[in-house]
Amino acid sequence: MTDAVETRSLRRTFPARAGRGGGEIVALGGVDLSIPSGSVRGLLGPNGAGKTTLCKILSTVLLPSSGTASVLGHDVRHETLAVKRSIGVVFGGDRGLYGRLTPRQNLQLWGALYDLHGRALSRRVDELLERVGLSGRARDRVDGFSRGMKQRLHLARGLISDPRVLILDEPTSGMDPVAVRDFRGLIGELTAEGRTLLLTTHDMAEAEAVCDEVTLIDNGVLLATDTPARLAARLSTLERVEADGVADDVLAGLSALSGVSKAHRETGGRVVVHTTTPAATSEVLALLVSAGVTALRTVRPSLEEVYLHVIGDRGMLVSP
Amino acid sequence: MRLFRDAFRFQAALTLRSPDTVHVLVTAPLYTVVFMAISRHAHRTDLAAYAVLAPVLMSLWSLALLTAGDLISRERSRGTLEAMVATPASFPVVVLARITAVTTISTVSFVESWLVAWWPFGVVVRVEHPLTLLWCLVLSALAMAGTASAMSALYVLLPTARTLQNSFTYPFYLLGGILVPVSYLPEWLRPLSRLVFLSWSSDLLRSALSPAPVVDELPRLAAIAVLGAAGCAVGGLMITRILRRVRSTGTLART
Numbered sequence: 001m002t003d004a005v006e007t008r009s010l011r012r013t014f015p016a017r018a019g020r021g022g023g024e025i026v027a028l029g030g031v032d033l034s035i036p037s038g039s040v041r042g043l044l045g046p047n048g049a050g051k052t053t054l055c056k057i058l059s060t061v062l063l064p065s066s067g068t069a070s071v072l073g074h075d076v077r078h079e080t081l082a083v084k085r086s087i088g089v090v091f092g093g094d095r096g097l098y099g100r101l102t103p104r105q106n107l108q109l110w111g112a113l114y115d116l117h118g119r120a121l122s123r124r125v126d127e128l129l130e131r132v133g134l135s136g137r138a139r140d141r142v143d144g145f146s147r148g149m150k151q152r153l154h155l156a157r158g159l160i161s162d163p164r165v166l167i168l169d170e171p172t173s174g175m176d177p178v179a180v181r182d183f184r185g186l187i188g189e190l191t192a193e194g195r196t197l198l199l200t201t202h203d204m205a206e207a208e209a210v211c212d213e214v215t216l217i218d219n220g221v222l223l224a225t226d227t228p229a230r231l232a233a234r235l236s237t238l239e240r241v242e243a244d245g246v247a248d249d250v251l252a253g254l255s256a257l258s259g260v261s262k263a264h265r266e267t268g269g270r271v272v273v274h275t276t277t278p279a280a281t282s283e284v285l286a287l288l289v290s291a292g293v294t295a296l297r298t299v300r301p302s303l304e305e306v307y308l309h310v311i312g313d314r315g316m317l318v319s320p
Numbered sequence: 321m322r323l324f325r326d327a328f329r330f331q332a333a334l335t336l337r338s339p340d341t342v343h344v345l346v347t348a349p350l351y352t353v354v355f356m357a358i359s360r361h362a363h364r365t366d367l368a369a370y371a372v373l374a375p376v377l378m379s380l381w382s383l384a385l386l387t388a389g390d391l392i393s394r395e396r397s398r399g400t401l402e403a404m405v406a407t408p409a410s411f412p413v414v415v416l417a418r419i420t421a422v423t424t425i426s427t428v429s430f431v432e433s434w435l436v437a438w439w440p441f442g443v444v445v446r447v448e449h450p451l452t453l454l455w456c457l458v459l460s461a462l463a464m465a466g467t468a469s470a471m472s473a474l475y476v477l478l479p480t481a482r483t484l485q486n487s488f489t490y491p492f493y494l495l496g497g498i499l500v501p502v503s504y505l506p507e508w509l510r511p512l513s514r515l516v517f518l519s520w521s522s523d524l525l526r527s528a529l530s531p532a533p534v535v536d537e538l539p540r541l542a543a544i545a546v547l548g549a550a551g552c553a554v555g556g557l558m559i560t561r562i563l564r565r566v567r568s569t570g571t572l573a574r575t
Binding site: 012015056059060061062063081084086087089091095096097098100101108109110112113114115117118141157161221 | 338406457572
């Protein structure tokens, strides 16, 4: 399988503003990334991690300081037009649309910007409005739309040029659960058509549900890339054991075991034991079984736990 | 050309849904009232053509500059500027088409000014050469859009370019012979004035309202077209160069 997106030693710096000691801020520090054609890659990272910088470079609105980036074999620095023709960008949130116009008028502009005109443009706009479920509201003003409807229009806009590579920046932000389910179905359709998707998100459940692989990024450095399941398996040390009907003295015994980082009882009475080594998990299971506990299970860490473990829980702090 | 047409159509639709964009349709008649009142007070009703044309040209020029600037800053705040630049379309053509749409719609202000001269003041300004007037208005609208597109390039680079924009209004009203004919300007200033397309526009528009035959109509129209095209070329070049620069500095979306 060839790579639709490839970066080699991709570096982007910005001059530090006055008062921050001069020098430079490293937004991307030598990123090597390969996204196979037809796959969905999730890009997870906290605010200021470098996700947006990477997306901007791939969409040609920002030049790299050094290194290379290519989309479908076209270099973003030297073959800008070819990259622009093969990529679609979808933003999240309320911005990025002309609220006083209809979705049809919005899409007609973006289609024209991708060299679609006349009947071909009208046909394409109709198809996309149908596909994202907005054909019934095609004549209404966009500023009366819900956030979820705006997101669907964003998606239609990103697809107007029928791009082979699609960058989705927080695409389900503000969508209701039904719309999110439909969106995930649409992602499946897009990949079945052979498109490559790069999805930046903070929603771990979404990344687990739709991504073939996930890349964790922080401070401009890629920390890990793997399938959501393998990424979680890599951190099997984060495994935890959940059990019902555990007596207080048994809970105390579990807490005393080496390799148990935390053991506590939840509101419903269930006991959750966090272990730091596979051996500790075995010991916990043995102790529970010997105490006559039969309702128990081991749980692999979710992507969210992996994310918090690798990136670190820094609360609201933004990278410098 | 199809991109120009579609961007023009889009901006026309957006403008009709955003009437504040064409505020000149309100200010031009007010200027006409002021100028007509002055000419009447001075017993110079022969200057009615000036009183009708000056507000139209002033309004169109200030609107072209304002639109050029607002277009960039509004796209920035709307979050569409980067997405637009990320498309394969020529950004200078899109900018030019959109400014042209606004200035074209705003030529309606000529009708308003004419009506203001007629109704409260009872002065009927006769259009003696309607075709000349029409061609001149159309070419002037295009030339304004072309020249103003250079202004929009500055807005990509400098979010605070509004101050500069304001300083491009009254000097151009004078150099363009809008308020007083170019022949009234100091002799040393006249060659400079002839480099401003507005001076050709204002002269020719006044000729279109005068009963005398229009002399050198085609060369004068050509002068407007050539100077407008030159402004357009400078604007296009500046936008292209500045876009290249902000791709490097990463300041395209910075407000």
